[in-house]
Structure formats: C-alpha cells, structure tokens
Amino acid sequence: MKSDIEIAREAKLLPIKDVAESIGISEEYLEYYGKYKAKISDEWYEEHKNNKDGKLILVTAINPTPAGEGKTTTTVGLGEAFGKLGKKCVIALREPSLGPCFGIKGGAAGGGYAQVVPMEDLNLHFTGDFHAITSANNLLAAILDNHIQQGNELNIDTRNIVWKRCMDMNDRVLRNIVVGLGNKSDGTVREDHFVITVASEIMAVLCLAEDLKDLKEKLGRIIVAYDYSGNPITAKDLKCVGSMAALLKDAIKPNILQTLEHTPAIVHGGPFANIAHGCNSVRATRFALKMADYVITEAGFGADLGAEKFFDIKCRKAGLKPDCVVLVATIRALKYNGGVAKNDLSAENLDALKKGIVNLEKHIENLQKYKVPVIVTLNAFSSDTESETAFVKKFCEDRNCEFALSRVWESGGEGGIDLANAVLKTLSEKKSEFKPIYDDDLPLKEKIITVAKEIYGAKDVSFSKESEKMLSKLTDLGFAGLPVCMAKTQYSLSDDPTLLGRPDDFVLNVRDVYISAGAGFVVVLTGQIVTMPGLSKNPAAYTIDVDDNGNITGLF
Numbered sequence: 001m002k003s004d005i006e007i008a009r010e011a012k013l014l015p016i017k018d019v020a021e022s023i024g025i026s027e028e029y030l031e032y033y034g035k036y037k038a039k040i041s042d043e044w045y046e047e048h049k050n051n052k053d054g055k056l057i058l059v060t061a062i063n064p065t066p067a068g069e070g071k072t073t074t075t076v077g078l079g080e081a082f083g084k085l086g087k088k089c090v091i092a093l094r095e096p097s098l099g100p101c102f103g104i105k106g107g108a109a110g111g112g113y114a115q116v117v118p119m120e121d122l123n124l125h126f127t128g129d130f131h132a133i134t135s136a137n138n139l140l141a142a143i144l145d146n147h148i149q150q151g152n153e154l155n156i157d158t159r160n161i162v163w164k165r166c167m168d169m170n171d172r173v174l175r176n177i178v179v180g181l182g183n184k185s186d187g188t189v190r191e192d193h194f195v196i197t198v199a200s201e202i203m204a205v206l207c208l209a210e211d212l213k214d215l216k217e218k219l220g221r222i223i224v225a226y227d228y229s230g231n232p233i234t235a236k237d238l239k240c241v242g243s244m245a246a247l248l249k250d251a252i253k254p255n256i257l258q259t260l261e262h263t264p265a266i267v268h269g270g271p272f273a274n275i276a277h278g279c280n281s282v283r284a285t286r287f288a289l290k291m292a293d294y295v296i297t298e299a300g301f302g303a304d305l306g307a308e309k310f311f312d313i314k315c316r317k318a319g320l321k322p323d324c325v326v327l328v329a330t331i332r333a334l335k336y337n338g339g340v341a342k343n344d345l346s347a348e349n350l351d352a353l354k355k356g357i358v359n360l361e362k363h364i365e366n367l368q369k370y371k372v373p374v375i376v377t378l379n380a381f382s383s384d385t386e387s388e389t390a391f392v393k394k395f396c397e398d399r400n401c402e403f404a405l406s407r408v409w410e411s412g413g414e415g416g417i418d419l420a421n422a423v424l425k426t427l428s429e430k431k432s433e434f435k436p437i438y439d440d441d442l443p444l445k446e447k448i449i450t451v452a453k454e455i456y457g458a459k460d461v462s463f464s465k466e467s468e469k470m471l472s473k474l475t476d477l478g479f480a481g482l483p484v485c486m487a488k489t490q491y492s493l494s495d496d497p498t499l500l501g502r503p504d505d506f507v508l509n510v511r512d513v514y515i516s517a518g519a520g521f522v523v524v525l526t527g528q529i530v531t532m533p534g535l536s537k538n539p540a541a542y543t544i545d546v547d548d549n550g551n552i553t554g555l556f
Helices: 004-010 016-021 042-048 071-084 098-102 119-123 129-149 201-208 212-221 241-248 282-291 303-318 331-337 350-356 358-369 386-397 408-429 444-456 465-476
Strands: 030-032 038-040 055-061 089-093 114-117 156-161 165-167 176-179 190-196 223-227 232-234 255-259 264-267 294-298 324-329 374-379 402-406 460-463 484-487 507-516 521-526
Touching (some): 004 119, 016 255, 042 282, 055 303, 055 358, 071 089, 071 114, 071 294, 071 324, 071 374, 071 408, 089 282, 114 119, 129 165, 129 201, 282 294, 282 303, 303 324, 303 358, 303 444, 324 408, 358 386, 374 386, 374 408, 444 460, 444 465, 444 484, 460 465
Parallel strands (some): 055 294, 055 324, 089 294, 165 190, 324 374
Antiparallel strands (some): 038 255, 156 223, 255 264
C-alpha cells in the first residue's frame, strides 16, 4: 500500500479558484498562496452572511489509542462521500501543528484516499497563520518585559507574571526557564515559561473572534500579569493591541484547500483539545455554513475533550447548534481498551471487545446528554471479523444510534457512502435539541465538577490549595460566568492515562487554574498535563527528508 504522502503527491489537483467556484466563491474574493491554497476575504462573507445556514455535523471519536481511530480521515472521507451523492458539502478542519508533525502523532490532513491536499503544505508552514500567532504572542511577551525594564509604570509584580512565550514545536526544556540573566540592560531576572503555539491564548482568541474588531477587543482583555495590589494587567494596559492585530490581520482570514476528490476544505486555526479548546475557528465554521448545505467539522482527540469543548465553549460563544454527531471508533482500539496488547489486535477477540466497548458506550451516553443525535462509525480494518462488526453494530443500535462502516482510508468517498447515508437518515428523522451540559451562572467550581462527573465519570474532584485560591480570585474578579476549558490527558476518560476503558471509581485532580480572559474561558489543569509537549525517543523528525528535487518524504 502506498504511503499517505505518495498518494497525495500523485493526486491531480484542481486550481483552487475552480474549487472555490464550486461553492459560489468567485476569484475576486480569493487571496492566493500559490495555485492550490488561498484565503477567503471578509468581503465574501459580508455579501453572503444572510444565506441560510447548512446542516452542521460534528465528527469526534473515542479516546485515542496506539491502535489509531482515524477521526480526521473519516471527516475528510465523509465530505467526499457527500460529494459522490451529489450533495453540496464543505469540510471545516483545524490546521496542523509542527509539534506533532515532527513528533509522534503526525499531521492533520487525513490519510489514505481521504486527505486534504497539498498535504505537505498543510502539514508544514501552510499560509503562515501559526507563525503570525507565535509572533503576536511573543511580541506581547517582549512588550511586557520591556515595560518592566523601562521603569515598570504599572507596578507589575514580577513574581506574578502569567503570560508565557510560545513556539510551534515540542521542546520540553523550555517549559520552565530563567530569563534576564546578564547585564542590567538585559532585563529583569525572573522565572519564565513556554507553551506550544496551539496552546497560546492568542490561538484561542483568533479561533473564537467574530471579526477584526472583535479580535482586537479580545486581545485587549488578555491578562498578562498582576500588580503588587493583585489587580490584573492586560495587553490593553501595555498598549500593544494594535501591533498584535497588525500581525494577525491576514491570519484571521479562513483558508481554502481541497480533498483528493476536490471537496472544498476550509482549514483554519488549530488549538489542541487536551490543553486548549480543540476546534477550528468560529469564522471558518460560519463561512462554511453559508457556502454549503452540509458542513462537516471535527473536534480534537476524544469526545470527552474536543466534543465537550465544541459544545460547551465554541457553540456556547458562537451560538452554533450542531445537527448531529459522528462518533468514530475502531474494533482494534476497542480491543486495546479491553486489555489486548497492540501487537495482538489483529486476532479476533470478542471477550476483549465486550470488555473495551464500555469506552464507546460512555462517549455515546455523553454525547446524548447534549441532546444531539449520534451516528457511530467503525473505521474498518481488514483484520476486523464479521462477528466483531456485528457485535458493535447491535451494541450501537441498542443505544438509539445509527451505525455504519467507513472504508474511506482505502476507498475515499466511495468507502464513506454508507456512513453518509446514515448521517442523512439521522438528519431527516431525528431533531437536534442541543443544549450545553451546564449553565453560564453555575459557579466555576460546580462547572468543573459537572464536567468531571457527567462527562468523565469521576466519583469526586480534588482541588489543590492553589486552584481553590485562584477559583476564588477569578470569581471576585468577575469571571464566574465563563465556561471552563479542561486540560486533561487524551488517553483516558480520567486524568490518569493508564486507566483505559470506562474508569468510574476515580478522583479527578485539579492542580491549577488560570484565566484566559481574552478567549473568554477558565483553563483547568488536571493530573500531569503539560502545555509544552516534549519529543519522544524516536520522533518523526528522524525520518522526514527532502530529496535533491525538493520532494519531501516521511510526512504522514
């Protein structure tokens, strides 16, 4: 079988203007980045904002395992399948981070014959959005330190600076550092930190901003530090909102590409779902809803992270109402949850499947709590047996879910037609009555407990003294009405990555809390989650190369 990058390289791409024209975007509204990718101007949206919205379909998954689930691949293939059925469809995805591309996870273009192309461009520098976000983030950090160096007029407490620098690469040694060493002119000595760009509040702000004006307002509310009296210091106080917005003025515009079968793909923004809110930009989703009858989007990692944040943060803030949810699983991953070693997953094992399917069961129950219809799809592998597939099918149908096999990795849109028909059947027969899992006026602590118990299945929540103190402070500062953004391991419903299946007798440990006032949510750090990942012993960077003709190899 050919590799993803070999398949992508052999694809016959259409000029991006032709792809855009298929959904009513004429060339005058495109800002080209080569022949196969472009940004869509705000003028197009202003002229079409009164169009009727299409149906919004979310794709999510069970907790990720080493066996793989294929959420993005399913999203892309489902969009291609809608095209095969003659439906006007657009997919809306996040941009990949360089960290995973050169780490262990790989890119975010899909796989096999269900990919967004050109995949090399998408997985690497793309249109420079992440570089702009990194620059804006670090400009704010530089302005902050320069303000302190130049006399500290705002009386910033250098022991209470909360703004972190960022870079779009996994680099563990930058998590906790000391800056300002050297001469007096080199700045004030203090502890500092880095996060990966996708975890930066600038990323969240860009993804949740309605327009350039709203972007500037959100940037201005970012809290960077506290003064000696405990009052927050914002980016607006530091007088750098305009310069940050100047760096982001093009990055805020959604990008358009195509799939291998020329389905339009709006790709914009890229926060991680385990440490940020994990959804593509509100603007990209809004643009897509005005372009097509069906919009297929995804949220990162498992439904306990990405889908929960899609519902409780993105939909709440943007007023979006999803019409249905596609929940992706694989028989291999379910058997892994049932205790089977990775090397033994190809053998039929109904006992392990029955034991591990409780992870899928919990995700179904969680999604149904939001009162949105659920379709379960198995990303099929050649090692799956008829008995295993039949068991999962009955299990899902007994829980009021449509069920379909997906073979989009090997067959593209043709392999997703059964799934597309199941989605269409659900949309025609079941009505979404979407509602977030908690109300705005619930206290912050109760919001955390609600997510922990209702979504994760925790029996209780333990709060550190630091987190208790910060929750009290944030409430006093007027932030109690904001949603919570849970930072948690993606590998388990709990905060312990080794607890597979459906753990139910665990305590969720909240170790710290901080405010993202610009983005408009409160970040809750649980377990040992970190906001700057590290590289593995054998990162993908070891096998990525470029030949003498400029052809890249090793990307996936």
